[in-house]
Amino acid sequence: MSIQSIKEGDYEGIRGEIRKVLKQPQYDDGSAGPVFVRLAWHASGNFSLVEHNGGSNGAGMRFAPESTDPANAGLTHAIDFLMPIQAANPWISHSDLWTLAGITAIEAAGGPRVPWQPGRTDYTSAAAAEEHRGQVGDRLPDGAKGADHIREVFSRMGFTDQEIVALSGAHALGRCHPDRSGFDGPWVVNPTRFSNQYYKLLLTRKWVPRQWDGPFQYETTVAGTKLMMLPTDMALIEDEKFRPWVEKYAKDQDLFFKDFSLAFGKLLELGVDRDDTGFAKLVKKAAEEGKP
Numbered sequence: 001m002s003i004q005s006i007k008e009g010d011y012e013g014i015r016g017e018i019r020k021v022l023k024q025p026q027y028d029d030g031s032a033g034p035v036f037v038r039l040a041w042h043a044s045g046n047f048s049l050v051e052h053n054g055g056s057n058g059a060g061m062r063f064a065p066e067s068t069d070p071a072n073a074g075l076t077h078a079i080d081f082l083m084p085i086q087a088a089n090p091w092i093s094h095s096d097l098w099t100l101a102g103i104t105a106i107e108a109a110g111g112p113r114v115p116w117q118p119g120r121t122d123y124t125s126a127a128a129a130e131e132h133r134g135q136v137g138d139r140l141p142d143g144a145k146g147a148d149h150i151r152e153v154f155s156r157m158g159f160t161d162q163e164i165v166a167l168s169g170a171h172a173l174g175r176c177h178p179d180r181s182g183f184d185g186p187w188v189v190n191p192t193r194f195s196n197q198y199y200k201l202l203l204t205r206k207w208v209p210r211q212w213d214g215p216f217q218y219e220t221t222v223a224g225t226k227l228m229m230l231p232t233d234m235a236l237i238e239d240e241k242f243r244p245w246v247e248k249y250a251k252d253q254d255l256f257f258k259d260f261s262l263a264f265g266k267l268l269e270l271g272v273d274r275d276d277t278g279f280a281k282l283v284k285k286a287a288e289e290g291k292p
C-alpha cells in the first residue's frame with residue numbers, strides 16, 4: 001500500500017487514499033473503518049449548543065485532556081492509521097481528514113454517502129486548544145446508563161429522538177474492546193458491513209445479562225457468534241419514544257440510510273462556523289464571546 005500526495009483541494013483523491021488504509025488485516029475484524037467512524041463521532045460529539053464550543057473543528061483530540069479522556073481510549077489507532085495520509089498531504093487539516101475518514105468508511109462498508117464539506121482548521125498547540133475550546137470534557141455518552149442520559153447528551157448537541165436512534169445504528173459497525181471501554185464484543189455478526197441489522201437484532205433476539213467479571217452488558221448468540229448490547233442500546237427499545245424509530249429502521253433500510261446520512265452529516269458540522277469562503281475559523285471560548 002503506497003500513500004500518494006494528492007493535489008491540494010482534491011478531496012475525492014483523499015477519499016481514495018483513505019480507502020487504501022481501510023484494509024488492516026492484522027487489526028480487529030480486518031478493517032480500520034469502524035474505528036474511523038468512532039473517531040469522527042467522538043471528534044464531533046463534544047459539541048455544546050448552549051456554550052457553543054467543542055465539535056470537530058480544531059482536532060482537539062491530538063492534545064490532552066481530550067487525548068487522555070478515557071471515553072476516547074483506542075482512537076489513537078484511527079489517528080495512527082491516518083498519519084501517513086496526513087504526512088503525504090500536509091495541506092489537509094486533521095479535523096477535515098478525521099471527519100472525511102469516517103464518512104469514507106461508512107460508504108466503503110456499503111452505507112450511504114454522507115454530506116461533507118472541508119474547511120476545518122486545526123489547533124496548533126495544546127495551549128491554543130485550551131484557549132479556544134474551554135472545558136469540553138465529560139460530554140460523551142456513558143454506555144452503562146439509560147434513556148434520560150442519552151437524551152441529555154444528544155439534546156446538548158441539538159439532536160431529536162429520531163436523530164438519536166438513527167445515529168445509534170452506527171453500532172452495526174465495529175466492536176467493544178475490554179482494554180478500551182471495558183465492554184466486550186460486536187453488536188452484529190458482520191461488523192464491517194453497514195446495515196440496519198442493529199435494529200433488527202435489538203427487536204428480534206432474546207438479550208440476557210452476560211455473566212462475567214466485566215461491566216454489565218447484554219448478550220445473545222447468533223449462528224455461533226456472541227453478540228452484545230450496551231445498556232444504552234437496550235434503552236432504545238425500552239423507551240416509548242425511541243422504540244418506534246427502532247421499529248421503522250428495522251423494517252426499512254432505505255429510510256435508515258437516508259436519516260443516518262442526514263444526522264451524521266449534521267454531527268460532523270457541529271461548531272464548524274464557516275465564512276463565505278468555506279473556511280472555518282476556530283471558535284473562541286463562549287465566555288470570551290460575551291455569552292449571556
Ligand code: DDH
Binds near residue numbers: 171
Ligand atoms: Fe458508540 N460505542 N456509543 N457510537 N461506537 C462504542 C463503539 C463504537 C456508545 C458507546 C460505545 C454512537 C453512540 C454511542 C461507534 C459509533 C457510534 C463503544 C466501544 C462504546 C462503549 C468502544 C471500545 O471499547 O472500543 C454510547 C454509550 C453511545 C450512545 O449514543 C449512547 C454513535 C452516535 C456513533 C456514530 O458513529 C454515529 C462505532 C463505529 C464503534 C466501534 C468502534 C470500534 O473500534 O470498533
